[in-house]
Amino acid sequence: AQKITQTQPGMFVQEKEAVTLDCTYDTSDQSYGLFWYKQPSSGEMIFLIYQGSYDEQNATEGRYSLNFQKARKSANLVISASQLGDSAMYFCAMREPAGGTSYGKLTFGQGTILTVHP
Amino acid sequence: NAGVTQTPKFQVLKTGQSMTLQCAQDMNHEYMSWYRQDPGMGLRLIHYSVGAGITDQGEVPNGYNVSRSTTEDFPLRLLSAAPSQTSVYFCASSYSGGGRETQYFGPGTRLLVL
Numbered sequence: 489a490q491k492i493t494q495t496q497p498g499m500f501v502q503e504k505e506a507v508t509l510d511c512t513y514d515t516s517d518q519s520y521g522l523f524w525y526k527q528p529s530s531g532e533m534i535f536l537i538y539q540g541s542y543d544e545q546n547a548t549e550g551r552y553s554l555n556f557q558k559a560r561k562s563a564n565l566v567i568s569a570s571q572l573g574d575s576a577m578y579f580c581a582m583r584e585p586a587g588g589t590s591y592g593k594l595t596f597g598q599g600t601i602l603t604v605h606p
Numbered sequence: 607n608a609g610v611t612q613t614p615k616f617q618v619l620k621t622g623q624s625m626t627l628q629c630a631q632d633m634n635h636e637y638m639s640w641y642r643q644d645p646g647m648g649l650r651l652i653h654y655s656v657g658a659g660i661t662d663q664g665e666v667p668n669g670y671n672v673s674r675s676t677t678e679d680f681p682l683r684l685l686s687a688a689p690s691q692t693s694v695y696f697c698a699s700s701y702s703g704g705g706r707e708t709q710y711f712g713p714g715t716r717l718l719v720l
Binding site: 535538596599 | 647694696698708
């Protein structure tokens with residue numbers, strides 16, 4: 489069974505600084521996908537970034553980058569130049585491998601609340 | 607495209623009542639799923655479907671039924687509501703081709719069971 493662990497219930501960062509949100513995972517599969525989602529106080533789930541288990545380079549999407557360390561089974565999200573609008577809950581999630589009938593199932597971590605201070 | 611839509615946005619039920627949460631998507635996605643979000647617990651998978659006529663259980667299926675008669679719709683039925691089912695419910699859809707495609711989430715339904 490897959491498991492996602494986010495050990496930081498809350499994080500604080502000063503505006504314009506960078507912050508790293510931790511995510512570790514556990515799986516016996518060789519093929520999997522890792523996602524980060526942002527959930528602002530309004531409640532919607534916003535996709536931020538994706539990393540495939542076979543991707544050799546770390547994923548980047550604008551100010552978001554994913555520090556993927558496969559041997560350590562970690563997929564930390566790095567937000568550069570934090571903005572006040574980045575204050576939200578952040579979830580790490582893993583998707584089961586393609587090809588099976590359970591493909592697409594996401595397992596979520598418990599989330600990290602990020603607060604950006606001016 | 608409307609994306610993934612959910613109705614109602616908010617619902618109050620009494621213990622023992624039944625109801626259906628509606629979910630629809632207009633992106634022709636094969637894969638659809640229902641999650642519930644409880645405080646401090648992230649999102650947990652209730653049921654999912656890989657195509658019309660095919661459904662399967664997720665992590666927390668008890669007390670819920672689903673069916674998938676069309677590609678577009680994936681309703682979630684609460685058979686006999688209990689206070690433990692008070693939660694926020696999200697429907698999501700995606701392609702099933704592998705790769706970087708994400709799941710698209712609906713806006714959520716807040717359910718309160720008294």
